[in-house]
Amino acid sequence: AQSVAQPEDQVNVAEGNPLTVKCTYSVSGNPYLFWYVQYPNRGLQFLLKYITGDNLVKGSYGFEAEFNKSQTSFHLKKPSALVSDSALYFCAVRDMANFNKFYFGSGTKLNVKP
Amino acid sequence: GAGVSQSPSNKVTEKGKDVELRCDPISGHTALYWYRQSLGQGLEFLIYFQGNSAPDKSGLPSDRFSAERTGGSVSTLTIQRTQQEDSAVYLCASSPTGSSGNTIYFGEGSWLTVV
Structure with a gap:
């Protein structure tokens, strides 16, 4: 079965x-x-x-992610x-055997402090 | 339209009432998804449409939940006899099909509160 894990509920980092x-x-x-971001409300x-x-993918707002097949990871x-990056981030994988299913991780709350 | 449109954006209803949530996908997108997100939690898959048919209804939590899609476009998610545990954000997403259909795009959600 396909699955995604986001091991951290929360990540705290200083601006810069x-x-x-x-x-x-x-x-x-x-x-x-995939990576998705959810801002409040x-x-x-x-x-x-x-x-x-x-393996290095660049996306919106200066984010990038590295695909590592040996470690089965896709870290953002x-x-x-x-500070404006503070939001909830979701990783997702698409089930190639079943195109309709996107499996989402549980989400990681990113807090960027000034 | 330019993006996935959902209505109402907010709905407060009394326990036991029926509610309908509407999703208007991006023009030309044949695939449509409904997800549910409880407060601050992850996404729970509800149902998937390809055109007007729903090949995967496996996520609907009970027979009080139903969804339909007409004309290959607008979809309605109906919750009958709402319960307090139905309170959540209901998110709709759409995608094209074929080789380009590998990204889904979400609407802003319908925030449902059952009191």
Whole structure:
């Protein structure tokens, strides 16, 4: 079965410091991996995705994610955090054997302090 | 439309009443999804439509929940005899199909409170 794990409920980082939000996955076959961000009282916004190709994927708002097949990870990163990055982040994997299913992680709350 | 549109954005209803939540997907998107998100929690898959048919209803939590989609576009999620545990944000998402259909785009959600 496909699954996604976000091991941290919350990540705290100071503004200007690099940030990492962790995600590991379990899939059969090649994974389609996604990151979404949810600001308070809003829907989810697409940030970036990995389908194939370069392991480092760049997305919106200066975020990037690194696909690591051997570690089955897809961690979200940003070199310099902003207070406005504070939000809830979701990792997701698409079930390639069943195109309708997106499996979402439980979410990680990112707090960036000034 | 430019994005996925959901209505109402907020709904307060009395326990036992029926509610209807509407989703208007991005124009041309054939796939449509409903998810539920309890306060500050993750996403719970409810149902998926491809066109007007629903090949996967596995996430609907009880027979009080139903959904339909007409004309391959607008979808309605209906909750009958609402209970307090139904209070949540109901999120709709859509995507195109084919090789480009690998990203889903969400609406702003319908915030349901059952009192």
